[in-house]
Amino acid sequence: MTDTIDLLRQSGIQPTPQRIAVAEFILGSKTHPSADEVFVMVRQTCPTVSRATVYNTLNLLVEKGLIRQQVLREGTIIFDSHVAAHHHFVDEETGEIHDVPWDAVQVSGAEKLIGFEVHEFQVVMRGRLRAK
């Protein structure tokens, strides 16, 4: 909790109970929740937080670089606490998003495209989970 407060402060974000609750949840999450999924979860620790505040807070965390937003799931933006470059796997059946380590896939040529100044890239893979 104190770590989260310090982190918010260091990022120029005024810590409030609502913001702390949202940050604790999303920064501790290994999944890729939508804003409304965050809202549902955060209401458990902060029952009076409003939906608009959750959206506002998530967008602020993105703006300050603490989390990333991704366009990977149909119908909604998802949020990702893993800010370092990595790839994604999208489960076609469930829509669930999985992180793929940056080094698991090798990409060359992406930053040398003619006509484009590439700032970042990722490989987006689609398929299904393998039975274990």
Place this chain on the structure above:
Amino acid sequence: MTDTIDLLRQSGIQPTPQRIAVAEFILGSKTHPSADEVFVMVRQTCPTVSRATVYNTLNLLVEKGLIRQQVLREGTIIFDSHVAAHHHFVDEETGEIHDVPWDAVQVSGAEKLIGFEVHEFQVVMRGRLRAK
């Protein structure tokens, strides 16, 4: 026009004036329009087509494999007449989507991920257009 009718029939799609208009537009498009952008454009050739019919038709074309849908732009699904594997470049400033030829980028390892059965993949690049 006759080509489009034949193509629809071969795909098991009953050709109607509305469907022909939508198919002609999207199959001839080099861009990545949203459903509502298609709606606006198709209304020029088929002024009485309804918005629901445009959505229905695009989804049917996707289902039959004539076009692809992509989750690349915030806030909306885009449609892509280029069904063969290729990559995409997303212009950070405008949100515009550009095709990148499959061979322009080399990817290895994507289909050998532990735990995942990868059916398809693409590299999604973000940045800005280079001044020409």
Place this chain on the structure above:
DNA sequence: TATAATTTAAGACTAAGTCTAAAATCAGGC
């Protein structure tokens, strides 16, 4: 304590996508 600035809450609003029910159209048989 007072004041200004910031944040929150909750409802309203917008836009993308889908649903619904009736009307229109199409396909096939006679």
Place this chain on the structure above:
DNA sequence: GCCTGATTTTAGACTTAGTCTTAAATTATA
């Protein structure tokens, strides 16, 4: 051509994700 059943279209209603608005609450500062 007519009839009937199936399919498609229409247009408005509806749902949901994301944003806006305004007043209240909270925080920061003097």
